[in-house]
Amino acid sequence: MNETIFTHIINKSIPADILYEDDEVLAFRDINPQAPLHFLVIPKKPIATINDITPADYQVVGKLSGVAAEIVAQQGMAEQGFRTVMNCNEYGGQTVYHIHLHVLAGKPLGWPPYQATIKQG
C-alpha cells in the first residue's frame, strides 16, 4: 500500500483541520498555506500521482474539483476567483505521493508559476 502522511490524516492518526469529508473524499487546510485560503482535496483511495490515475478513478478525481468549488463558495471566495493545482512528480513539485488538489484563494495569484531549481543526477 502507498502509505503517506495523508494516509494518517485519513485514518485520523494525525490531526488536520478538516473542511469536508465523505466516503470518497477528504478536504483539509494545508499546514503551510500559500494564500489566505489554502486547502487540499484528496481521494481516500491512495493514488500516488496523476500518472497512476486509471479510468476507474475518473469519477472521484473529477469530484475533487467539485468539492473544491463548493468549499471556496462556502468561504465566500468563489466570485473573486481562485486556483486549483495538482503537482506531479519531481518537476511538478510533488512532495506527498498521494494525489491532492491544492486550492488557493483569497488573494490575486501570479502566473506563470516561478521556475524552481531542481538538482539533476
Ligand code: AMP
Ligand atoms: P505537494 O508539494 O504538491 O506534494 O504538496 C504537498 C502539500 O502538503 C504541501 O503544500 C504541504 O504543506 C502539505 N502538507 C504536508 N503535510 C501536511 C499535513 N500534515 N497537514 C496538512 N498539509 C500538509
